[in-house]
Amino acid sequence: MTLSTPLFLATDARAYEHFMARWSRRLAGPFLDFAGIKGGNRVLDVGCGTGVITAALAERGCTVVGLDASEPYLEGARRDRSHPNIVYELGPPARHIYALTSDAHICRPPGDPQSSTLTHITALRNGGLGER
Numbered sequence: 001m002t003l004s005t006p007l008f009l010a011t012d013a014r015a016y017e018h019f020m021a022r023w024s025r026r027l028a029g030p031f032l033d034f035a036g037i038k039g040g041n042r043v044l045d046v047g048c049g050t051g052v053i054t055a056a057l058a059e060r061g062c063t064v065v066g067l068d069a070s071e072p073y074l075e076g077a078r079r080d081r082s083h084p085n086i087v088y089e090l091g092p093p094a095r096h097i098y099a100l101t102s103d104a105h106i107c108r109p110p111g112d113p114q115s116s117t118l119t120h121i122t123a124l125r126n127g128g129l130g131e132r
Contacts, residue, residue, distance in 0.1 A: 013050050013076025021052045028056035037062065051077030051088065058083040065089060 031053070037043065039061025048054045048066030050073050057064045066088045068074050074088045 011070065011072050013072050016050055016073060017076070021050050024049075024052035028053055032056060032060060048077060048088070049073050051081035051086070054086055054088070055081040055083055058085040061085070067091065 037057065037060065041057075041062045043057050043062050043064045045054045045057065045064055045066045046068075048068050049070075051066050054064050054066035054077065062085065064083075064086050066074070066077060066086060068077075068088070068090065069092065071090055074090055077088050
């Protein structure tokens with residue numbers, strides 16, 4: 001049996017858009033409402049992919065750092081979802097000082113999300129929101 005759909009490639013921003021971002025676009029508003037993220041918040045979006053949620057945050061008036069380990073995804077985010085309130089950066093969240101002063105932190109880490117998220121939430125400023 002052969003697959004009728006193309007394989008997901010973690011290095012291809014357009015493939016990511018097809019498989020993941022199309023759903024994120026539909027759910028961005030309800031997700032951010034549920035998380036209680038408001039305009040004026042500073043948010044670190046870990047695992048931002050091609051920037052769908054990152055852009056939705058900026059459109060709400062948040063200041064956002066979109067962080068991802070995939071340069072091709074970040075290239076797609078910069079190309080398709082640039083915004084004056086967004087900075088896209090390559091690298092691991094553990095080295096990112098922005099986490100210390102964020103109001104909210106959206107984290108979609110690979111591997112063990114529970115332990116990763118606990119680490120990230122402890123880096124938030126007092127009273128900040130943590131969502132995975």
